[in-house]
Amino acid sequence: MSDWVEVGKREEIPVLGSRIVRRKEGDIALFRTEKDEVYALDNKCPHEGGPLSEGIVHGCRITCPLHNWVMELDTGKAVAPDEGQAKTYRVKVENGIISVEL
Ligand code: FES
Helix, strand or coil: CCCEEEEEEHHHCCCCCEEEECCCCCCEEEEECCCCCEEEEECCCCCCCCCHHHCEEECCEEECCCCCCEEECCCCEECCCCCCECCEECEEEECCEEEEEC
16 A cells, blocks of 8 residues: 655755655655656665765756766666666655655
8 A cells, every 4th residue: 555645845856956755664866857847766776776866867867976877767767778777656746745655
């Protein structure tokens, strides 16, 4: 069973930036694109676990700060030729409040 959990306000995330939601099961990184879309992925690169929240958002992608793998924010999938997938979470934003499905 899953639940929608409020995790903060969109305006708390800088455009093209990120914010971390701390959880005992592993941190989630929230990303905000220049189009004001918000995505949630495990804060763990599928390559060697780099902190995706410290990467660079460009378009609808995030570049990992460690070895520059690029992941799609909507699917978490690494862009070819790299292979792997970060776990993603469904996100909704209502009245500027972000909720993540956990
Ligand atoms: S840990 Fe992310 S590219 Fe290596």
